[in-house]
Amino acid sequence: MLNKLSYVVPPLSEYVGRARILIADERHRERNSLYSILQDAGCSQLFLADNESEILKYLRKGYRIPEQQMDLLVLSSTMPKMDVMRLCGQLSTSELRTIPIVVLTTRSETPPNLEVDSFQQAGALDVFSHPLRDIEVIPRINLVVRIGYQVKKSVQVEQDLRDKLAQQRQITLRRDQALNYDSLTQLASRQYFTSELKRFLGASRNLYRTGAFLYLDINNFKVTNDIWGYEKGNEVLQKVATTLVRRLDEKHLIARLGSDEFAVLLKEVNHETALAVSGDLSSAVERMVIGESPSQITTSVCIGIVDIHPTMTATKVNEVITCAHQACRIAKSRGGDHIYRYDAEDPELKRMREVVQAVSVVRQGLRENWFRLFLQPIMRAADQTLAHFEVLLRLMDDQGRSYSPGLFIPAAEQAGLIAQVDYWVVEHSFDLLEQLSVFDDDIGISINLSAVGMQEEDIYSLIEDRLSRTLIDPQRVTFELTETAAIRDVRKIKDTIVRLRGLGCRFALDDFGSGYCSFDYVKNFPVDYLKIDGIFIRNIIDDHLDQITVQAMVKIAHSLGKKVIAEFVETEEIIDCLREMQVDFLQGYCLGKPEPAERILQQLSGQHKPPAARFEPLHSIS
Numbered sequence: 001m002l003n004k005l006s007y008v009v010p011p012l013s014e015y016v017g018r019a020r021i022l023i024a025d026e027r028h029r030e031r032n033s034l035y036s037i038l039q040d041a042g043c044s045q046l047f048l049a050d051n052e053s054e055i056l057k058y059l060r061k062g063y064r065i066p067e068q069q070m071d072l073l074v075l076s077s078t079m080p081k082m083d084v085m086r087l088c089g090q091l092s093t094s095e096l097r098t099i100p101i102v103v104l105t106t107r108s109e110t111p112p113n114l115e116v117d118s119f120q121q122a123g124a125l126d127v128f129s130h131p132l133r134d135i136e137v138i139p140r141i142n143l144v145v146r147i148g149y150q151v152k153k154s155v156q157v158e159q160d161l162r163d164k165l166a167q168q169r170q171i172t173l174r175r176d177q178a179l180n181y182d183s184l185t186q187l188a189s190r191q192y193f194t195s196e197l198k199r200f201l202g203a204s205r206n207l208y209r210t211g212a213f214l215y216l217d218i219n220n221f222k223v224t225n226d227i228w229g230y231e232k233g234n235e236v237l238q239k240v241a242t243t244l245v246r247r248l249d250e251k252h253l254i255a256r257l258g259s260d261e262f263a264v265l266l267k268e269v270n271h272e273t274a275l276a277v278s279g280d281l282s283s284a285v286e287r288m289v290i291g292e293s294p295s296q297i298t299t300s301v302c303i304g305i306v307d308i309h310p311t312m313t314a315t316k317v318n319e320v321i322t323c324a325h326q327a328c329r330i331a332k333s334r335g336g337d338h339i340y341r342y343d344a345e346d347p348e349l350k351r352m353r354e355v356v357q358a359v360s361v362v363r364q365g366l367r368e369n370w371f372r373l374f375l376q377p378i379m380r381a382a383d384q385t386l387a388h389f390e391v392l393l394r395l396m397d398d399q400g401r402s403y404s405p406g407l408f409i410p411a412a413e414q415a416g417l418i419a420q421v422d423y424w425v426v427e428h429s430f431d432l433l434e435q436l437s438v439f440d441d442d443i444g445i446s447i448n449l450s451a452v453g454m455q456e457e458d459i460y461s462l463i464e465d466r467l468s469r470t471l472i473d474p475q476r477v478t479f480e481l482t483e484t485a486a487i488r489d490v491r492k493i494k495d496t497i498v499r500l501r502g503l504g505c506r507f508a509l510d511d512f513g514s515g516y517c518s519f520d521y522v523k524n525f526p527v528d529y530l531k532i533d534g535i536f537i538r539n540i541i542d543d544h545l546d547q548i549t550v551q552a553m554v555k556i557a558h559s560l561g562k563k564v565i566a567e568f569v570e571t572e573e574i575i576d577c578l579r580e581m582q583v584d585f586l587q588g589y590c591l592g593k594p595e596p597a598e599r600i601l602q603q604l605s606g607q608h609k610p611p612a613a614r615f616e617p618l619h620s621i622s
């Protein structure tokens with residue numbers, strides 16, 4: 001009794017009480033002794049097995065259904081036909097390694113320490129010996145199950161970590177793939193091409209390698225997309241890609257840079273080979289046929305070439321890409337399937353660079369109000385009286401440098417700033433018209449608008465608002481739109497013209513004849529004036545062809561009920577000639593140069609002051 005009271009069996013911890021324990025011992029007496037100790041201590045999930053196959057059955061089931069997995073396996077060391085050592089080893093290196101194992105031996109055959117060690121080395125966490133005493137067994141069972149629980153937890157953490165890493169690797173792999181390859185064409189991506197080009201430029205400088213960068217752009221791809229739809233457009237892109245791959249040796253790199261733009265890095269070629277390869281690629285693309293008749297599509301490309309050699313001036317990868325892009329744009333501007341080889345000294349390229357440089361000036365000009373309005377008179381040919389003024393924009397920076405609109409207008413267009421510029425012009429032109437009205441409320445102005453600006457809702461509202469607020473006769477306001485701008489999107493532009501004319505304003509088709517010059521198209525264009533391009537007027541006295549052309553233009557314009565304005569009227573002789581041809585209005589240096597609006601206002605007010613040195617009129621279009 002005393003003996004029994006002399007110790008207290010520590011209770012099973014709560015989760016050990018719930019633990020699933022499998023006791024594998026064929027000797028029922030020994031097995032039952034452990035069973036009852038555990039049961040008395042509060043273990044409710046005890047399972048028994050007689051042999052290896054029963055053990056494995058329980059464990060496999062637990063593997064399939066994790067909630068039914070054992071939290072402890074007690075193995076008798078004396079089970080017949082079973083090598084406990086082997087089983088311990090096997091389990092501890094398998095997926096089931098998280099199940100703690102206890103080996104049971106009998107006291108009579110208490111193994112030497114060596115044997116305990118070898119069970120533990122094989123993977124057993126503890127070795128119990130019969131006869132079992134609850135005071136010894138319970139704390140050790142507590143400990144072993146807890147260790148198993150900790151192991152299970154850390155294995156889970158490890159597994160989660162491994163899953164996360166694998167997931168991360170997958171994401172990185174997919175991202176690398178997306179970055180390096182174009183999914184539509186399976187060609188290299190812009191990013192990959194850029195890094196390869198950079199490497200090659202370095203190799204060219206240091207190892208004297210030569211090559212060429214071809215920048216290809218599909219002609220009229222937008223039209224293909226619009227007419228045939230995106231799917232067909234994609235087919236065109238894929239077909240161009242396969243054509244390039246087929247025609248080029250594997251050592252060259254082919255990439256898709258963006259929507260319809262491709263690039264080829266030709267390695268170890270001289271400029272003659274680069275030119276020949278470009279010609280071959282261009283004709284191969286032209287021979288391509290996409291789709292079946294009657295919806296067959298053919299296409300073509302223009303190609304800009306930049307030779308790569310150790311002494312080239314552009315050394316940075318972005319500079320080289322810009323050069324190739326510019327070369328391609330020049331190839332495109334020349335029309336058809338042109339190929340253009342980059343030449344830094346080419347005036348066309350120089351101008352393109354100037355336009356790009358002018359972008360920041362326009363941006364700053366808009367911010368700091370560097371714009372000024374000039375006015376040039378447009379006279380009635382019949383009596384040379386003033387009909388209206390054309391408003392011409394000037395830009396002068398804070399250093400007093402003036403920029404020609406021939407430069408900053410294309411820069412504004414390229415940088416997407418043209419609508420802001422047009423807004424500024426319209427707003428200030430209306431201010432000006434109000435000021436002019438003080439002296440003459442008949443005088444009109446014509447305002448140049450870009451195709452983008454004229455479709456801008458803000459600009460339309462501004463015009464509508466100013467007309468209604470000032471009660472200015474809308475007929476005093478003419479808008480000029482160049483012919484090339486008008487044909488970019490004939491239908492939309494026509495609608496906008498109709499809308500603006502609906503307010504009562506007039507419209508002039510500027511630079512008429514410089515672009516498509518299709519009378520058929522003029523016929524349907526709702527404009528009041530045709531402004532014949534200066535190139536037909538300048539040399540009209542000596543150029544018979546110009547005379548015939550202008551005569552025809554006047555005749556047709558009149559038959560369509562439109563008035564004709566001639567610009568670049570530079571001599572008295574030209575005035576006479578144009579009057580004879582029934583041109584309605586004249587504009588040019590001979591009749592009046594563009595002058596600052598302030599000066600014109602001063603003249604009109606009769607307080608003419610000497611011209612301000614800052615605003616010397618610019619006399620030529622550059």
Ligand code: C2E
Pocket residue numbers: 376391392393404405406409422425448449450480482510511567568569570587588589590594618619620621622
């Ligand atoms: P444009 O509308 O055809 O303007 C006529 C251009 O010819 C003006 O050049 C004018 O100064 C010049 N000019 C007029 N008479 C003669 C002449 O007898 N001989 C010569 N050699 N040139 C003459 P400017 O002002 O440099 O303008 C160039 C172009 O810039 C304009 O061509 C127009 O397309 C554009 N532009 C000018 N102002 C604006 C504007 O406010 N907004 C927009 N969007 N474009 C503008």
Ligand code: CA
Pocket residue numbers: 390448480510
């Ligand atoms: Ca104009």
Ligand code: CA
Pocket residue numbers: 510511531533534567
């Ligand atoms: Ca013009």
